[in-house]
Amino acid sequence: MTDFSNLIYYAPSKVSENPLIVEADLCIYGATPAGIAAAVQASRMGLRAVIAEFGREIGGMTASGLGNTDFGHKSAIGGLARQFYRDLGSHYRTDNEDGAVWHFEPHAARHIFQEWLEKAEVPVYFEQHLASVDTNSGKIVKIAMENGNVFRASMFIDSTYEGDLMARAGVSYHVGRESNSVYSETRNGIQFGSHHHMFNAAIDPYVIEGKPDSGLLPGIMDVAPGTQGQGDRSIQAYNFRICLTTVPENRIPIPMPPGYDPQQFALLARYIRAGVWDFPRKFYRIPNDKTDSNNFGAFSTDHIGANFNWPEGDYATRERIFQSHVNYNMGLYYFIANDESVPRALREERQQLGLAADEFVKTANWPHQLYVREGRRMISEVVMNERHCRGQEKAEDCIGMASYTMDSHNCRRLVLEGFCVNEGNVEIPIPGPYPISYRSIVPKREECANLFVPVCLSSSHIAYGSIRMEPVFMILGQSAAIAAAMALEAGVATQEVNYSKLRERLLQDGQVLEV
Structure with missing residues (x-):
């Protein structure tokens, strides 16, 4: 009989009799690829970095089944992200392209990440369930876990897929789909009309066909359809890879x-x-x-x-x-x-x-990480949106590039004109790679002055559908760590890092800022 006892997201923590007090220059919450890249880069720059991870594993989706990389344009991937795929090439002993491998097994990804962390001497503390965030004068002072452990640092990075640290620190965020009118977009909000992942036959949604009073089949929502482009609280569907x-x-x-x-x-x-x-x-x-x-x-x-x-x-x-x-x-x-x-x-x-x-x-041979395609999304001074994806607006403070299609999986399954329909799928190509703004990974100055958010960054729903790829998260995590080191050295808030100097260091460390 299969043992599913370890196939869990959360088991309540017991308060330790001897809780840890961990001191660091940089505390990273989340051992996702973004968090790991940030930790490695921070170590290279002489910072004492630690990772507090909610679960029991490292590597997020990259080490949990997402082995077919969603890369968009490979030319837009540089820095540690590119090195990760080259290291996979060495693992598989390939001579393709520049030695990079973009299709890989879960355990191979985990092996590379583990080697990186060991070489960088970055400790990872597992099963750290965030309980509270203490702030003072607009800065995070410490974060505490359910088990009593406390992490103190001068800088923090929230690299979770959900944005838990960001939210507990009081940073503004949004959940769900904005109306098209909010950021002058066309593909946000409720979206009917896709030709992909839709029912290719007229399927009766009722338990007894033709009888609405018999109830709906499982998985079908009893909700009003709404109107095209209207905002709601729906998010694109999750699954396991x-x-x-x-x-x-x-x-x-x-x-x-x-x-x-x-x-x-x-x-x-x-x-x-x-x-x-x-x-x-x-x-x-x-x-x-x-x-x-x-x-x-x-x-x-x-x-x-x-x-x-x-x-x-x-x-x-x-x-x-x-x-x-x-x-x-x-x-x-x-x-x-x-x-x-x-x-x-x-x-x-x-x-x-x-x-x-x-x-x-x-x-139980099942992926440990649920594919959280979107969680919270920060609202900062710059909100990445559809116009950035289409090249109609350009961020001048680029810290990395995104290049994938504007992609949203379906958000709802409902009844329309007596038949079952899926709603929310969007797959819209973009002209090419586009820059991601530095201001989209730092909160507003008045909300928090020592936090970076490279995963749940400031973005609209549909732009996030393009940005939310694992190589991009690695890119943004590395850039966040570089900026954190520079902010500490200069004694300034994250929002006050000199972009010209930041850009110079990003290029020095192999980031691609234009193609």
């Missing part, structure tokens, strides 16, 4: 998850009966006959509408949402491979895929 294999000696059959209910997939069964099977097309191939498996199609691994309470939820709420996503994603694969309502050919096809036995060995 699952590492599968067809190699028999390394393959573990996908288990039945706790609380499995096949009725949860009644809508998929109805969709398949309508003659549509679009789910299997998003298995990215990574080394050693494994996959990075992502969402694709109208009904897939995206648990649409189940994540709205995650960004601002307390830890117990997030644990419930985490387990809901485990049960949904694992249950989906189990359903397709085993349920008799699924055609035999499809079942047999899926039975050839299983979890990779040599990945995620501590968490």
